[in-house]
Amino acid sequence: MTGQATITTLTTEECWEVLADRPVGRLATAAGGDPEIFPVSFGVADGHVYFVTKPGSKLVELVVNSRVAFEADEWTEQAAVSVVVKGTAEMLETDADLAQAEAIGIIPFVDDGKNVWVRITPSEVTGRRLTR
16 A cells, blocks of 8 residues: 655755765756756755865856755665755856865766866755655
């Protein structure tokens, strides 16, 4: 017998707790009219999402349109949780910004020294939990 799912809206604080507990999320961009989704290693600090990437299509899209969405989630047999961050992404260039990002401890999938750090400044953070 299948029970009815319960949907709970997460508070902003709960959303940040979920984000802080996940190592990988998905960056959604839209440049040239075509949406794209990229998995990225990420971390959070001071109300921002940080991720590290390589030069390529993600960065090109961020230059064209810095408005992004970012999602992190988790699924188990009993529950699912999803948090979406909408905001503006910027590549980090100053020593202070880079030091702050590196201090988060994000571990890139490929660490060849060609990393580019990006910070998302949120305009909206929402989340929900579904339980069975």
